[in-house]
Amino acid sequence: MTGIYPKINPQSINANLGLKQHFDLTKSFENDHFGTWSKLAREELFWHKDFETCFSQKEYPFFSWFEGGKTNISYNCLDKNLEKNSQKTAIQFINSNQEETNLSYRELHQRVIQFSNYLKKLGIKKRDFICLYMPLSCEAVIAMLAIVRIGAIHNIVFAGFSATALAERIRDTKSDWVITADLAYRKGKELSLLETCLEARDESDFKNIIVYNRSGNCEISSLEKSGLKFYKFENYLSEDFTKDSIEWLDAEDPSFVLYTSGSTGKPKGLVHSTGGYSLWAKLSTRWVFDLKENDKYWCTADIGWITGHTYLVYGPLLNGATCFFYEDAPDFPNKNIFWQLIEKYKITIFYTAPTAIRTFMQWQKDHPITQDLSSLRLLGSVGEPINPKAWKWFYEVIGNSRCPIVDTWWQTETGGIMITSLIGVDDMKPGKAGRALPGIEVFTDTDNKLYIKKPFPSLARTINGNPARYLNAYWNNEHKAYLAGDSALIDEDGYVELQGRIDDVINVSGHRLGTAEIESSIIKAPHVSEAAVVSIPHEIKGETIIVFAVTNGATTKDEINEQIKDDIGSFAKPEEIFLCKALPKTRSGKIMRRLLKDIGLRKFPEGDISTLEDSKVIEALIEVVKQQL
Ligand code: WTA
Numbered sequence: 001m002t003g004i005y006p007k008i009n010p011q012s013i014n015a016n017l018g019l020k021q022h023f024d025l026t027k028s029f030e031n032d033h034f035g036t037w038s039k040l041a042r043e044e045l046f047w048h049k050d051f052e053t054c055f056s057q058k059e060y061p062f063f064s065w066f067e068g069g070k071t072n073i074s075y076n077c078l079d080k081n082l083e084k085n086s087q088k089t090a091i092q093f094i095n096s097n098q099e100e101t102n103l104s105y106r107e108l109h110q111r112v113i114q115f116s117n118y119l120k121k122l123g124i125k126k127r128d129f130i131c132l133y134m135p136l137s138c139e140a141v142i143a144m145l146a147i148v149r150i151g152a153i154h155n156i157v158f159a160g161f162s163a164t165a166l167a168e169r170i171r172d173t174k175s176d177w178v179i180t181a182d183l184a185y186r187k188g189k190e191l192s193l194l195e196t197c198l199e200a201r202d203e204s205d206f207k208n209i210i211v212y213n214r215s216g217n218c219e220i221s222s223l224e225k226s227g228l229k230f231y232k233f234e235n236y237l238s239e240d241f242t243k244d245s246i247e248w249l250d251a252e253d254p255s256f257v258l259y260t261s262g263s264t265g266k267p268k269g270l271v272h273s274t275g276g277y278s279l280w281a282k283l284s285t286r287w288v289f290d291l292k293e294n295d296k297y298w299c300t301a302d303i304g305w306i307t308g309h310t311y312l313v314y315g316p317l318l319n320g321a322t323c324f325f326y327e328d329a330p331d332f333p334n335k336n337i338f339w340q341l342i343e344k345y346k347i348t349i350f351y352t353a354p355t356a357i358r359t360f361m362q363w364q365k366d367h368p369i370t371q372d373l374s375s376l377r378l379l380g381s382v383g384e385p386i387n388p389k390a391w392k393w394f395y396e397v398i399g400n401s402r403c404p405i406v407d408t409w410w411q412t413e414t415g416g417i418m419i420t421s422l423i424g425v426d427d428m429k430p431g432k433a434g435r436a437l438p439g440i441e442v443f444t445d446t447d448n449k450l451y452i453k454k455p456f457p458s459l460a461r462t463i464n465g466n467p468a469r470y471l472n473a474y475w476n477n478e479h480k481a482y483l484a485g486d487s488a489l490i491d492e493d494g495y496v497e498l499q500g501r502i503d504d505v506i507n508v509s510g511h512r513l514g515t516a517e518i519e520s521s522i523i524k525a526p527h528v529s530e531a532a533v534v535s536i537p538h539e540i541k542g543e544t545i546i547v548f549a550v551t552n553g554a555t556t557k558d559e560i561n562e563q564i565k566d567d568i569g570s571f572a573k574p575e576e577i578f579l580c581k582a583l584p585k586t587r588s589g590k591i592m593r594r595l596l597k598d599i600g601l602r603k604f605p606e607g608d609i610s611t612l613e614d615s616k617v618i619e620a621l622i623e624v625v626k627q628q629l
Contacts, residue, residue, distance in 0.1 A: 013404070015424025017287040017438075022425045025438040037065070037439065037457060041279050046080050047071050048248040051275070055455065061475035061482075062467065065276040065457045066251035073255055073278045074116075074149035075246060077317035078109040085320045092296070093138045094341060096185040096328040101138055105320070108142070110241040115146035118236035120245045122208070126151030129173035129257065131206070132303075133157050133166055133193055135184035136327050139212045139233060140303050141313055143179050144256075148274075151247035154256045155269070158304025159184055159191070161569045163199035165267075169259050170204040172269055172464060179210045179233070182218035187332040194218070198225060251275025257464050258306055260412040261514035262473060263503045269464030270412055276457030278318060280416040284437065284458075285315030288406050288417050289349050290378060290424070298324040298342070299351040299380075305511075306412040307382055311351060315416070330356060335363040339371035350398070351380035351408075355509040357390045358540045364397065373398060378423060380406045383510030384542045385498050391430040409433040409498055411484065412512070413474070415458035418442065419496050432495040442488075442496060443481075449502055450488040451481040506535040506543050513572055518545065521567035525560045527553030532583050533574075534597045544575035546600035548621070551579050576600070580624050586611045599625055 017025075028036045038054040041047075051069025058064075081090075086106040093101045103111065124130065130152050134140040140156075147154045157169050170178065178200075184191045194211055211220050212233035220230045255274045259267040285291060289311075297316050301307035316323045324345055330338050338360070342350065379399050386394070386407050395405055405428060409419040419442065421427070421434030428434075436442045441453040452459075459482065463470040474483050487499040501507065504515040515533040522531035530550040538544035549560060557577040564572050584592045592612060598605040599621050609615060 013290075013424050015422070016290050016292075017422055018424040022422065022438065029439050033439075033454065037279075040283060040439075041066055041069075041275065041457070044279055044282050045071055045076050045275070048075075051251055057455075060480070061455075061471060062462065063455050064252050065273065065455075066279075069251040069275055070248040071251060071275055071278070072149060072151075072246055072249055073274060073314060073318075074112060074145045076278055076282070077145060077314065078105060078112060081105045081317075081320040082109060088320065089322045090317060091138055091141060092322060092324045092345065094324075094326045094345075095137075096332065098333075103138060108145070111142045111236075112145040112149060113241045113244050114239040115142050115236040116149040116245050117239040117241075117243065119146055119152065120150055121239070122210075122231060124150065124152050124177060126247050126249075127254075128152045128177065129155050129175040130177040130179060131155045131157060131166070131170050131173070131175045133159055133161075133178060133180045133197055134212065134303070135159055135181050135193065135214060136302055136308075136325060137181070137212070137214070139181070143233075144303070144309075144313055145317075148255050149246050151249050151253060153254050156256070156258065156304050156309070158302060158569075159193055160304070160571045162566055163196045164203060164567045165569060166196060167200040167203035169267070169269070170200060170206055172259070172267075173257060176207045177210070178206050178208070179212070181212040181214040181233075183215050185214075185328060187329050190215070194223075198228075201225060201228060249274045252461070254461070256309065258309065258412055260306075261505055261512045261517055262469075263505065263514060263516060265514065265516040265520040267514070267517065268466070268469065268473070270460035271462050271464050272415055272458075273461055276459075277415050278314065280456070280458030281310045281315040282318035284416040285311060285321075286319050287422060287437065288408060288420055289351070289380065291316065291319050291321045291349070295321060295348045296324055296346055296375070297321050297349040297351075298326075298347045300326075300330070300338075300353070300356065301351075301382075306410075306415070307351075310416050311382075330359070331363070335367040336369065336371065339369050339373060342373050342376065343371040346375040348375055349378045349380070350376055351382065353383040353510040354381055354386040354390055355384065355540060355542055357381065357386065357394050360398075361390065361393050362540065369397065373400065376400075376403050378406065379403050380408060382408045382410070382417075384507050385431070385433075385500075388430040395430075404428060405430075407433045409486075409496065413460045413482075413484075414452070414456075415460060418452065421495075429495050432491065432497040434496065435494045436496070442490070443479075444488055444490055445479065447502075448487045448489060448499070450484040450486045450496070450498075451477075451479055452484060453479075453481050455482070506533075506545065508535070508538075508543055508545060508572070509541045511571055513545070513568070517568065518547070518564060518572060518574075521564050522547060522549055522560055524567070525549070525555055525563040527551050527555045528560070530583060532591045532593060532596055534593050534600055536575075536597060536600045538575065545572070546596070547574045547577040548583060548596055549577060549579055550581060550583060555579060576628070578621070578624050578628065580621055582614070582617045582620065584609075584617045584621070585613050587613050596621075 034054040049070040051066035535543040
């Protein structure tokens, strides 16, 4: 879509960050980058002890923000809001049966103190890693806030990951503790999370497990596993809430680690800080979502992804907002459930993903949206580019051509939103995410690689246990800047149009997956000697996985699917699998993925194939694909 469509006059919106404030802030960053960050940090966060230096760097690229300062995210989310908002609803949770739980700031504060006392009593200390494998629930939010309150480090693993993937993440942090639920409800089915954790125990050696009795029928006294100790989650409710076990943390103490896919088979555990992360979670939420006193804010992400961390839990709570969330899928119990919830609970801000938007567009054909969505005032999108067709539908059908859309670009690494259009400042340009937020400077090189120029407080500090990989993946470049891993074009107004990844990371339904990760799983299937994974565009999922597996025996596609399900999870299931005898390679042995992509798209491979070692391989592959039609 060309031009600006449609025109919302930013000046007509009384936004938290309007034109004047934006102008002043941008100037202030230009004049004194670090002075401005210091000022914001002091204004926004409670510091138990003030920091001495804003920014320091001992060894490139490892930097520190707000050194000398002591604070706590949980305190900033809860205690800091008690004076003004103690009776206000902090979280409103709707479970699969449409039952509602509301916790005010006062109640959430008490529960978090109780749970943190419980964790301390169980012997958990500052800097211990705790793995969470939980359904979306109030209990998961309580656990997160309690863990950071005592200075332990949460490692949330999305509950769709398999036992093997879970075990790998537990091993990488050498965690002794797992918190899970007996089960999760998904589309009328029961998923046994506890069983998956027990399977993961066979491949890792955590020693303790806290089980939330989601079903109401879990009898942990009857469970046994050699050397594994079981604790009931619910026991926290008998802990004292008048005695607080808060730890005042250094600004640079880690708050959490979150694993994401990179270019190799091994996921990266990105380590986030305490001070810098919470400062940006707070500011970016208030600026981008324009949170006001009476907003009802719904972010549809799961806590297992960074969006769930920053914009379901920490960002909104740091701002004293009311966060709404729903336990089940968007098509359970029916395909209009999201609109029914928006109508019933008068949601004002709705933040979701393009893949969901495209799915809603499809469903709407048979399930007309008749609900009253007039409470909405702002819509948001994250995870992949939102194509203009989906943008237009979201804008017109869900937002009734009234609500601005913020298309937010960011990453697990950046901790918070870097690029978007601000509703009080910028026009929207569908297909382009927008401009960099104040304090953030982006640029592209001659290959259109996107970089962030200066360090900023919310950037992940390292990769758990692998600082060399952190340096190489992001900082080892001639610009001495943070390499984002995306390709982009920046227009004359500074609007960034994202064009996908430049590395071997693919984005299926907003889930980031490494091709190397999937390939190393496939070659474990019987008789598979080699595999190549490529992605091709998909109308709903954005991208989808195509597998080429070289087999020298009777491998079935089901076996490959099973292997991926076992190693990663069902969400990584390929769209198509082609069993073949050889892969196209260069003379130096590199797989020519570009050719495989073309074949997956049913196109005769275009471009130069002179480097191909054996051109017959292509003909054979085309035959395989034809036979599969
Ligand atoms: C992609 C999710 C275009 C991008 C918050 C990035 C986007 C990766 C957008 C990070 C957007 C995210 N437009 N692409 N608005 N938002 N991406 O770590 O490729 O799961 O590098 O973080 O998603 O995915 P991650």
